[in-house]
Amino acid sequence: MSAVLPPIVVDVLTGFLGAGKTTYLRRLLDAGALADTAILVNEFADLPVDQRLVGATGSLTAVLAGGCLCCAIDGDLKEGLLGLIQQRADGTVPPFARILVETSGIADPAPVAGTILGDRQLQARLRFGGTVTVVDLLNVAETLATQEEALAQIIAADRIVLSKGDLVDDARRAEAVAAIGAINPLAPIVDAEPRPGERLNPWRTIGWTTPTAPRRAAFQAVAQAGDRHNGLGALVLTWPEPVDWAVFATWLSALLHRHGARILRVKGLMRIAGETERGPVVIQGVRHVVYAPEHLADADDVVGAEFVMIVRDLDPALIRRSFEAFMALGQRAGETQRGARAS
């Protein structure tokens, strides 16, 4: 009987043009933080300069050149990933547990995740890990004001890495952190330059592993943020009881079907009725792409549902009302079922 191999985790490293992605990648390589990781680099121009920079360290690197990952070369991303998996199976490259895809600076990371999550062949071997977004402290205000892609990259982030901290003072840094937090309050923010004694580990807080206190603080920040610029708004949705999965899935599918383009991010935790001993599931979505839900251990404090939505040009009150109506429906259905079983 052949052993079932654990899935290879694919993470995305993104950030606007010149933000410092390659510099950060090199730093991670030098620190040995990517020892078990294959790297796929995407360059918009034909000349894959980054490969020379990254490849110089001798690490395994494959390059996708000649297009932007998010739009033009979906097929190439798939081929690149399958090629790496094949090489690993053939033993022509050292075994690796993760693949890091460095996008070009103008890529929208959501479709990259969508390619991985939406393809059966890839799904059989890969698991999407998360998105790390490098943000340039020197240029963040101007970039966010003028570049849609930069906004999309921050919204999609599971972790934000601040670069060029050496070029700004504390006040400028604090302003930038506040601006980023107002767009995506849930992604932990770290410095590209590690503090003395800190081990560089890009994966540590990818996904929803945020401990209770910071998570609650982030929720509060969203709840208090009120109106945003550019029609952006965020809302926190909570439900005090375990949730009926079928009812929730129906609600979310209908919402995404109707308003998909305006729902930028969904992220949260939810305990499922009938599965209460398994730990809550992590709900993660970047626009129309909803990640496969995963159970999270060590989250006993979550008894019902709590999640955040970042929306554009949508009335948060309407979403809240429809969510609560559906949840109440699910709860009544559960009570009726339990009543029928007891009688």
Ligand SMILES: Nc1nc2c(ncn2[C@@H]2O[C@H](COP(=O)(O)OP(=O)(O)OP(=O)(O)O)[C@@H](O)[C@H]2O)c(=O)[nH]1
């Ligand atoms: N002072 C300073 N310069 C930095 C830092 N990070 C990156 N840079 C510089 O910023 C420029 C762009 O950095 P890259 O790492 O190539 O940025 P990138 O995001 O990979 O760029 P693209 O691939 O073109 O999108 C280079 O000149 C880097 O040396 C930093 O933390 N401090």
